[in-house]
Amino acid sequence: MRILLIEDSERLRKYVGKGLRQAGFSVDSASDGEEGLWLAESNLYDVIVLDLMLPKLDGLSILKQLKSGTCQSQVLILSAKDTVSDRVRGLKLGADDYLVKPFALDELVARVFCLVRRHYRMKSPTITISDLEIDMARRRVTRNGRSIELPPREYALLEYLLFRRGEVVSRSEIEEHIYDERAEPCSNVVDAAVYSLRKRIDPPGGRSLIQTRRGLGYIIDS
């Protein structure tokens, strides 16, 4: 899942980004409001983590512009402003969640997960398809009762395909949601990742859960 972190504190940007990446998210970050708005409008993010007191353009102005446009991203405000009126103002302007600094990283990750689920209209943190089960809260994948270890990128790919189950997901969409600004995806990186994922989750010689639609992309369906 792809997250945009708009935060002016360099250290916070660095370590929150790191914490979110550790949780399996792809993270882009911006240090001021103008850059953040530009990134938010130029890319498809599942969740935007937004500070309020930002140089150049404040967080509430960004929120207003995003919500008045076509942006579908969920927005979580992460701010030192802790009064009820601050929180109410943020939520009334369209934020989906509000977290006050200082915060526990686990809580931030849990809330971001929650927003991702809401973004894809998933009610449960567990998705089962055929005999494959993925527990998003614990980031555990099992098939036929057997636990499968997945590297972060492949886990994110599987999770994204499951969120879009029944839909053909194009390579560019996968790239946009799985890879962040730090990654340098080459032309066949998605195909390579799908190949690797199939090897890990499919039984040898069996039918793959992930189907290829030539020229279109991939689909996962029961």
Place this chain on the structure above:
Amino acid sequence: MSSIRRRLTWGLLGTLSILILLGGFVLFLTLRKVLIHEFDLTQLAGAEALIALAEQELDGTIELDLPADSRSRFADHPEPEYFQFWFRDGSTLARSQSLGQADLTRRAGADGEPVMWDLELPDGRRGRALGIEFTPTLATQDEDDETSGDSLALPLRPARLTMVYARGRETLDRVLRTVAVSLAGLGLLLPVCIALVVRALVGRGLSPLKQISEEIRGVEPDSLTHRFTGDRAPEEMLPIITRLNELLGRLEEAFERERRFSSNVAHELRTPISELRTLSEVALRSPNSPGLAAEGTRNCFEDVLGIALQMERIVTTLLALGRAQRGDQSLHPEEIDLVALLERTWQPYSRMARQRGMSCRFELPDQAIVSSDPALLASVLTNLFSNAVIHAPPGGKFLCLLRPGPNHNVLTIANTNDTLRQDDLVHIFEPFWQKDPSRSSPDHSGLGLATSAAVAKLLAIEIRVTLADPNLLEVTLTIP
């Protein structure tokens, strides 16, 4: 506790009661005088009727012919009247039958003027007497005698008589008693009524105070924008309402400043705490993760140190600000050369100013001796120089002018400004105030100028900040 209502009630009640008592007394005396006068007029009319009865005959004798219907009044009436006539020599001419053998006191005014006095009547009742000296009417000659012309009457010497007419004054006393009782009753009843009316009126008069009190009770920290209109308040309360509104304005401003302070403190402290917490959680979550290993433990600790230093700077400056504001800072004043201190303090910033391409101009006298605490004064100057160099745009101007005077030296430190507006100047000495609302810079917390202002106040230095023109920020220190 004193109460306006109680004081007004008792004050008005006391004053009005005294006025009513005095008024009642004066009224009683006036009525008494009028009634006695009326009584005396009646007495005089009675006396004149008796005088009219006295007639001097041609032979010089005096006849007093009392009509039959009047006789009983002066005889056997239950409350009889009395009269007595005297000749000039004091011998009694006639007396009423009611007197028996008793005498009335003979008294009369001069020149036929009647005199009146109170007396005890022979039957023991209280009475009032009228004494008058008069000349009785002369009896006239018959017509036949006049026309016969046989003889001429000898000229008659008119007699001079004194008469005292007395009667009981029960009616007068009864009326006077009724008036006195009525007035006394009113005197007792009116204060009670006045007390009730005054209490009600004072209560009504003070009701605007009660309304204002209720309105004030409703003012909470989150409703300080409220202002009292005083639409229905009496004129006397308008100054109080105006002062209350001014007080609310000042409170609102103070609360707003407090809110800004809290919000800024929150940001200044929460952000480094968040950084520290997130850094620690990330490090603890995967201490051996390739990311952290590649980044290096050293980088991580450098960040921790940076955060600690940032927080230490904030806390140290806050403590210094608190000490200066409370006046806890001990002062060690001595004679110092302000020019030398300025040059020494500027030293570290001259290089930075050159690097930023700033043009610097100094107008300093050879020497300016002041008595001040050198360390504290240096801290103020350091802060002002630092702000001027850091906040001026690259290539901007820096000016330092010192004008010595007999009583004080005026130091002006100015720099080119391209961010501050006139509205910002009222906030510039507020703790944590920064022009940039994002407060992004970890090196500046907005405490410098607030601390400088507090220290300057401690040193009895007047500090002012002005925008000489929109592009030039001037800080002026008047140093005694």
